[in-house]
Amino acid sequence: MVAQITASNLKSEEYTTLALQQIEEVNIIDTKKALADKISNQESKVSTTSIARYGKPKIISSPESFNTDLFSKGFFYGISVMVIIINIICLFIFSDKVYGYFAFLVATITTLIFTTDGLISVFFKSIALHSTRIETTLLVLGTISASLFSSKFLNSKEVYPRLRSITIPLLYLAGMLTVLFWFIDNPTFMTAASIISFVIILSYFTVGIKLFKTKNYAKFYIVGFIIPLFFNIDYFLLGGMGFNFFGTEANHIKISVVIQMLLLTYAIVYRMQEIKDESILRHIEMKIFLERQDAMSRDNLAQMMRDVYLENLIMQYDLDGIEIKLLQYISEDKSNEKIAKKLSITPNEVEEITKDLYNKLEISEAIKEDHRMLEAQPDYLYN
Structure with a gap:
């Protein structure tokens, strides 16, 4: 009897132990699921941080989801890389800084769109937590590159030399606001830096408008910048402030930027040829001017010699007024x-x-x- 009770107790303990193990396994599974859901939510939240303020959430939480959208994104980034490489090669071939500035501009725009696409969370998950700050920083860097390119392309130093005294302090101010935004989580700094950036770009755009009638390459500049500029203002600036007048999306910016890259790449080559033609024409005009001055100098010298000769004749032969005038007219x-x-x-x-x-x-x-x-x-x- 005692043996039966003991066996029964042992069996009961085994059942209890087995039940506890099963409960523990269930808890572990639930904990893992909860942790996985939490991580997934955090990743989704991180990937949408840079776009959430525009009301366009994008969830890219793994390389697999990136690969599914590779075709639509790869076209833009492929063209961007190609344009950057071409301009860098031209920089070394032609030694013209405008190619380097344009490559810098395309690189910053591409990186900015790369960030707003949420792709940065695929490669740098820890950095993606600061995607909004990264976007603001890239926007200011894009403004710097656009200023360098526009100044060189439009030759604004010679046309409007005072423009630099306005844009350079504004660039410093935008940079300071961006640095403050990294340390102080205040959207006001981001908005102010964005406004200043677009004011600087618009100032160079105004220079292009003023040169529109006189310089053909300025026409390419205006056509290449006008649509991407308004799309970027609507998407990055007004969208960040809660306004969205044109309903601009990332794809609109990509299409306009692709057209801008191709158009301005051709415009740079066209500008080089036009500047070369202007230089040749300038040399010809200077040569004509110098030859004319030389001829005028010879004519003046000959006239002076004639005047001296006539004066000697007048004194030697005591000529009257009519004779002097007649002699002068005959000499002419x-x-x-x-x-x-x-x-x-x-x-x-x-x-x-x-x-x-x-x-x-x-x-x-x-x-x-x-x-x-x-x-x-x-x-x-x-x-």
């Missing part, structure tokens, strides 16, 4: 009719005065003297 190779009009006399009177002046100056004797000197020259000088 004027006809008798024109001289008559100048002196208010008839052409016949001009002819008579000319004969008298001819005799008075003893020109015939001077010519005869020249003939005698010519005949006195040795023959070997002409052989």
